[in-house]
Amino acid sequence: MTAPTASRATRPELLLNPRDYASAARTRLDRPVWDYIAGGSGDEVTLREDRAAYDRYRLRPRALVDVSRCDTATTLLGQPVAFPVGIAPMAYHQLVHPDGETATVRAAGTVGALTIASTFSSISLEEIAGAAAGPLWLQLYVMRHREVTASLVRRAEAAGYQALVVTVDTPRMARRERDLRNGFRLPPHIRPANLDEDHDPGLYQGSSGSSTLAAHAARHHDAAFTWDDLAWLRSLTDLPLVLKGVLTAEDARRAAGLGVAGLIVSTHGGRQLDGSVPALEALPEVVAAAGDRCDILVDGGVRRGTDVLKALALGARAVLVGRPVLWGLAVDGEAGATQVLSALREELEEAMALTGRPRLDAIAPDLLHRSAHLSPHLTDDDRELA
Numbered sequence: 536m537t538a539p540t541a542s543r544a545t546r547p548e549l550l551l552n553p554r555d556y557a558s559a560a561r562t563r564l565d566r567p568v569w570d571y572i573a574g575g576s577g578d579e580v581t582l583r584e585d586r587a588a589y590d591r592y593r594l595r596p597r598a599l600v601d602v603s604r605c606d607t608a609t610t611l612l613g614q615p616v617a618f619p620v621g622i623a624p625m626a627y628h629q630l631v632h633p634d635g636e637t638a639t640v641r642a643a644g645t646v647g648a649l650t651i652a653s654t655f656s657s658i659s660l661e662e663i664a665g666a667a668a669g670p671l672w673l674q675l676y677v678m679r680h681r682e683v684t685a686s687l688v689r690r691a692e693a694a695g696y697q698a699l700v701v702t703v704d705t706p707r708m709a710r711r712e713r714d715l716r717n718g719f720r721l722p723p724h725i726r727p728a729n730l731d732e733d734h735d736p737g738l739y740q741g742s743s744g745s746s747t748l749a750a751h752a753a754r755h756h757d758a759a760f761t762w763d764d765l766a767w768l769r770s771l772t773d774l775p776l777v778l779k780g781v782l783t784a785e786d787a788r789r790a791a792g793l794g795v796a797g798l799i800v801s802t803h804g805g806r807q808l809d810g811s812v813p814a815l816e817a818l819p820e821v822v823a824a825a826g827d828r829c830d831i832l833v834d835g836g837v838r839r840g841t842d843v844l845k846a847l848a849l850g851a852r853a854v855l856v857g858r859p860v861l862w863g864l865a866v867d868g869e870a871g872a873t874q875v876l877s878a879l880r881e882e883l884e885e886a887m888a889l890t891g892r893p894r895l896d897a898i899a900p901d902l903l904h905r906s907a908h909l910s911p912h913l914t915d916d917d918r919e920l921a
């Protein structure tokens with residue numbers, strides 16, 4: 536018998552998929568940063584269920600279809616993208632790599648994917664736009680000081696952003712107990728680059744039992760922002776508006792009635808209302824309510840090309856991925872983020888070929904079989920990394 540562990544130990548890591556990148560990122564990141572990214576709110580039920588929702592579906596392949604060419608290209612709000620996977624808005628990419636959002640937007644450009652930059656990017660929205668080669672939208676948190684939001688809108692227009700994504704599930708930040716236990720605070724070299732440099736020193740001074748990001752949101756987010764105020768935002772700009780964090784047909788209908796161009800069905804990656812309906816399960820009712828008027832996207836727990844296919848079969852036009860991109864960035868900067876996105880694209884193409892669906896417009900609910908059981912393959916460790 537040989538001792539396989541000895542040769543394995545010297546072999547360089549072969550990272551093939553987002554979970555491989557998660558394992559590698561976990562060894563590289565400080566625990567509070569890992570926890571901030573990986574974690575969810577409350578008991579993390581929604582974090583787990585967002586992911587598990589995908590594992591309840593099995594695929595119904597059709598045979599003897601010409602799949603010699605599978606076309607993953609599509610459009611989002613009329614703009615071409617190479618495949619229906621975009622980068623979800625996430626705060627402070629420099630937490631995991633000094634190149635931060637510049638690297639992620641370049642990675643998206645390389646593979647032809649959409650990027651949504653966060654209000655809380657650690658590189659300014661203008662610099663991000665300067666590095667972009669593909670479609671670029673800006674995510675907005677509506678601030679109590681409306682002038683801050685209005686100024687972000689003007690800057691987004693001037694920098695060439697093509698849509699504004701208003702996050703509607705965060706009137707306040709939910710309690711994320713990992714962050715509270717770690718006393719999560721921003722390291723001193725990272726700043727909310729779109730806001731004033733010395734905007735809020737409180738982001739850097741925290742203690743166990745508090746998260747400075749949550750305290751910051753409590754001070755600055757406008758928890759009184761309602762549907763009526765959306766008209767104010769609408770009056771500021773001609774850019775298409777997208778709402779992120781819609782989970783019901785009622786809200787989807789209302790948004791579509793107000794001329795919103797897109798909806799992102801999302802639980803914020805299980806980081807806001809714990810116990811909410813998982814995004815994938817909310818998707819069909821949102822599609823039924825507004826799919827004829829809005830582009831519908833979904834995020835939360837997408838880790839495989841087959842997940843993308845399942846979301847499309849339930850009516851999404853595209854999916855977003857969040858954490859996987861940060862894991863790629865943490866491991867190998869722009870190259871790592873590029874590889875994570877490329878892996879998803881290759882897996883999607885393979886899944887299209889093996890299910891006999893070479894074109895995205897042929898993907899419909901008949902692709903899916905819903906099972907009462909979860910797929911058995913996820914271990915506890917996978918769940919932590921999911």
Ligand SMILES: Cc1cc2nc3c(=O)[nH]c(=O)nc-3n(C[C@H](O)[C@H](O)[C@H](O)COP(=O)(O)O)c2cc1C
Binds near residue numbers: 804834835856
């Ligand atoms: C570290 C981190 C930061 C985030 N920051 C934002 C943000 O600034 N704005 C926002 O709308 N959503 C934010 N989100 C939520 C993501 O846009 C997205 O909904 C979620 O991460 C998707 O789930 P996934 O990570 O399982 O792919 C953040 C998520 C993570 C993990």
Ligand SMILES: CCCCC(=O)C(=O)O
Binds near residue numbers: 625626655705708749
């Ligand atoms: C105030 C929110 C900060 C970023 C965010 O949305 C998240 O951590 O989920």
